[in-house]
Amino acid sequence: MESRQPDHEFGTSVNETSTTTVLGYPRSDRILILVGMPLVGVVIGLLLPVLARQITGLSKLPLRTVVEFVAAVEETWQVVAFMAGGGVVGLVFAFVSLSESLTVTLTDSRVEASHDHWGKEGYDRADVAAVFMDGTTLVVLDHDSRQLVRGTHAAPAQKLAAAFRAHGYPWQDSDPYAALFRKWSPGSGALRPEVDAVLAARREALKHKSGHDVRELTRAVEELGHTVRDKGTEQSWRPLVRS
Structure with a gap:
């Protein structure tokens, strides 16, 4: 078993045993x-x-x-x-x-992500349908294209890709559903009123930088059959897609 050592090429702290990889802030x-x-x-x-x-x-x-x-x-x-x-x-x-940065723990059967603001979440490998980087944001999707994990990670995309692929996760070079996203416009008629209402509340949470509320409202949007991503306080949405 190897102890935790700095990876000088990428500046990323990695703890690897025969079954576990931990990717944290360099x-x-x-x-x-x-x-x-x-x-x-x-x-x-x-x-x-x-x-x-x-x-x-x-x-x-x-x-x-x-x-x-x-x-x-x-x-x-x-x-x-x-x-x-x-x-x-x-x-x-x-x-x-x-x-602000995630710590990710990988095994061949499970992925866990922890964050100072919202604690730790874990998911079975069988529940993961896609993993990719959206800019500097790591995204893990389930088979209904819901966002199991979404958060900034300090490691380079190449380092994350190598770690996920080594454990058999379906790493993607880009968001497989990127083309489905549409910019949210309040009252446009493109979404049901209840979805618009949740997105309006979520926009306010983004403005006030309330990370907990943003996460909860994202879950609420997904319960209504859609998911959402942000650029600043601007929201884009797409329907959930079964893989």
Whole structure:
């Protein structure tokens, strides 16, 4: 049995035994984010007062009161406080960034996906009809083309494809149902009123970045015979298709 090691070619942390592959956030990237983002925040905290002093003389200056407040930061303890604040903000952004990526565990008979926001979900290999990348998003479909898993993954598509194929999963180079998607337009008549209502609620959840509500409303759309994908807050839908 091999212990967990970094794969330097792809920068992806992989734990492989004869039966299991774990694909998570790259270890090197994790270190870079946890160290780099706070450092960037510290530098911004150091330079911000200097920049503010340089622009206070502008005749038209948005948020002048805020800029003048920052420009007045000159004492050593004030600069240190700004730098510390920038470091904390950078660290928060680092943890948020890391929490957005899936961790995927594969065996020949089961796939599990875990996410900091919604926990862990697992599905039998027999229930999986297609696996592919939609941009940077990993998608796993069942035999009714429902989305069992949909989430951002940090690993390159080639790495994910190799891992899924090695365990016998039906990896696709692209979404096999991409041509069926149509942009959602409220009240267009293309969908039943109840589907429009769920998509309207889902659009609001997207605007408010409520990941839990978006997931629940996606499930509700699928219960009504359709599925949905997003580009920002713009939604596209297609009917479910039995494979």
